[in-house]
Amino acid sequence: MIVLQSVTKSYGDVRAVDGVTLAISRGEFAFLMGTNGAGKTTLLRLISREEQPDAGVVLVGGGNTAELSGPSLTRLRRRMGVVYQDTRLMPNATVAENVALPLRVRGMGGSSVASGVTAVLERVGLADKKARFPRELSGGEQRKVAIARAVIASPEILLCDEPTESLSAERAAEIVDLLLDINADGVTTVVATHDTGTVNRLRRRVIHMDSGCVQSDTLVGSAAPSLPTNGPS
Amino acid sequence: MARLHVARYLLGSAFTGLWRNRTMTGGAIVTTAIMLITLAGFLAINDTLNQMVTALGRKSNLIAYVRDEARPTQVTAIIDDLRTRPGVGEVQFVSKEDALAIFESRFVDQRDILDVLQSNPLPASVELRLNNPAVVPELAQELQAMTAVFDDVVVPLDVVEEVIGISNLARVAGSVIIIALTGVTLFVIVNTIRIAVFARRQEIEIMKLVGATDWFVRGPFVAEGAIIGGIGAGIAAIALVVLYAQAAPVVTRIVSFLPVSTDTDFVRNLAVFTLLVGLIVGSLGSYFSVRRYLSV
Numbered sequence: 001m002i003v004l005q006s007v008t009k010s011y012g013d014v015r016a017v018d019g020v021t022l023a024i025s026r027g028e029f030a031f032l033m034g035t036n037g038a039g040k041t042t043l044l045r046l047i048s049r050e051e052q053p054d055a056g057v058v059l060v061g062g063g064n065t066a067e068l069s070g071p072s073l074t075r076l077r078r079r080m081g082v083v084y085q086d087t088r089l090m091p092n093a094t095v096a097e098n099v100a101l102p103l104r105v106r107g108m109g110g111s112s113v114a115s116g117v118t119a120v121l122e123r124v125g126l127a128d129k130k131a132r133f134p135r136e137l138s139g140g141e142q143r144k145v146a147i148a149r150a151v152i153a154s155p156e157i158l159l160c161d162e163p164t165e166s167l168s169a170e171r172a173a174e175i176v177d178l179l180l181d182i183n184a185d186g187v188t189t190v191v192a193t194h195d196t197g198t199v200n201r202l203r204r205r206v207i208h209m210d211s212g213c214v215q216s217d218t219l220v221g222s223a224a225p226s227l228p229t230n231g232p233s
Numbered sequence: 234m235a236r237l238h239v240a241r242y243l244l245g246s247a248f249t250g251l252w253r254n255r256t257m258t259g260g261a262i263v264t265t266a267i268m269l270i271t272l273a274g275f276l277a278i279n280d281t282l283n284q285m286v287t288a289l290g291r292k293s294n295l296i297a298y299v300r301d302e303a304r305p306t307q308v309t310a311i312i313d314d315l316r317t318r319p320g321v322g323e324v325q326f327v328s329k330e331d332a333l334a335i336f337e338s339r340f341v342d343q344r345d346i347l348d349v350l351q352s353n354p355l356p357a358s359v360e361l362r363l364n365n366p367a368v369v370p371e372l373a374q375e376l377q378a379m380t381a382v383f384d385d386v387v388v389p390l391d392v393v394e395e396v397i398g399i400s401n402l403a404r405v406a407g408s409v410i411i412i413a414l415t416g417v418t419l420f421v422i423v424n425t426i427r428i429a430v431f432a433r434r435q436e437i438e439i440m441k442l443v444g445a446t447d448w449f450v451r452g453p454f455v456a457e458g459a460i461i462g463g464i465g466a467g468i469a470a471i472a473l474v475v476l477y478a479q480a481a482p483v484v485t486r487i488v489s490f491l492p493v494s495t496d497t498d499f500v501r502n503l504a505v506f507t508l509l510v511g512l513i514v515g516s517l518g519s520y521f522s523v524r525r526y527l528s529v
Contacts (some may be wrong), residue, residue: 001274048442050442050529071446074444074445074446075444077441077442077443077444078443078444082442088435088437088438088439089439090435090439091435092253092254092433092436093251093253093436101439101443101445102443102444103439104238104239104242104449105440105443105444105446106444106451107236107238107239107243108238109237109239109241110238149443153444183260222384
């Protein structure tokens with residue numbers, strides 16, 4: 001589903017991603033682990049084609065993302081849902097309007113949008129807050145709205161950047177359970193995090209990054225040992 | 234059906250966007266209105282000044298005195314020819330008898346002078362009222378060359394040259410100021426809209442990242458720009474009509490010696506022009522302001 005071959009990306013003198021090669025299968029759930037500056041966010045931005053590699057190839061669904069532009073890039077974006085670290089909710093739009101956006105851009109309207117929004121907000125537990133503005137919600141609730149927006153149009157791929165950052169253990173667990181639930185529907189899910197507690201709790205693939213390189217790629221909780229629980233850094 | 238949903242959504246989004254960003258919207262509307270009032274006001278002033286200069290030019294007269302021995306058929310032919318010349322408004326033949334009658338009516342107290350004379354000493358003349366003072370020197374030279382017909386040609390050349398100078402200066406200065414003011418107006422309006430779009434650049438980025446086409450993103454912003462430009466221009470147009478209605482009688486009274494037209498057609502056309510400028514600049518300003526944030 002997602003393949004990176006010798007991908008390199010630099011910002012000035014800083015090499016954010018350095019020769020990364022990896023493959024993530026359809027329907028898989030994978031954690032991208034690493035400290036701040038390890039290259040997790042850049043890797044997600046390369047997959048979502050917010051950035052283009054300086055070298056190497058990023059393939060999504062078999063297509064080279066570097067060759068996409070205009071309508072073909074729009075089609076790729078519509079196959080993905082992305083939960084950004086800063087949520088990127090529209091501040092002047094209500095929860096319902098934020099969540100409905102992916103359906104609106106597909107030309108949908110009327111009752112189909114309203115029912116879709118209600119269903120996804122019920123799934124994330126925010127059905128009673130659809131008329132609120134993002135500033136009226138807690139950090140955890142904003143993350144849930146961002147997740148709802150990312151999954152409302154039934155994407156094939158879900159990319160999440162630090163979805164549990166700054167949340168209490170209880171709220172973080174809620175978010176992760178929600179992501180597992182979405183993944184259970186067959187959505188390929190990649191979650192960037194440095195929350196080792198969450199990672200150790202789950203038997204999932206962990207791609208550990210450091211200084212832009214993949215340091216290890218293991219299934220935590222099975223053959224590989226648990227990661228040291230150093231908490232969020 | 235999808236297109237209908239999209240069109241309804243885009244228009245709804247435009248109005249919602251305007252309302253939710255009402256401080257920015259209000260600022261943009263007021264700025265647009267002020268700039269367009271300034272531009273349209275200057276256009277009105279410039280038009281009035283041009284009319285005054287043109288009217289002043291029409292005051293330019295040329296008088297050619299006819300020799301007593303000139304043949305009437307020759308004079309008539311010259312008058313017919315002069316009437317076809319560009320820049321010539323009115324051509325009038327004043328006979329010797331007419332000249333005497335005019336003299337008598339103007340100088341009632343000095344009728345005794347005429348009694349002393351045995352015959353009418355006043356010459357017949359051809360009087361030209363000119364629309365364009367620029368043709369006067371050439372015309373005067375041409376008539377002066379007809380020595381068999383005309384005895385003398387009287388023309389206030391210094392006044393004519395003065396009028397031509399003022400007229401040219403007014404036109405050049407007016408054009409320069411209008412071009413500069415138009416440029417400043419467009420610059421200020423477009424930048425006001427750019428600031429409004431800049432404040433919402435994240436919104437544009439988000440729309441693109443969830444798979445919106447460029448037109449889906451542009452649509453509400455272009456509609457918002459047109460609405461801002463339209464409302465601002467509407468305010469300017471109303472202010473212009475009201476101010477013109479107040480100022481026109483005053484101007485007419487001050488320059489009552491000149492036939493300056495302060496008709497409603499002009500101000501109506503100017504109001505429509507202002508409205509169109511507002512709509513076009515508003516929508517195009519938004520179109521180009523959004524473009525730079527679409528390359529996500």
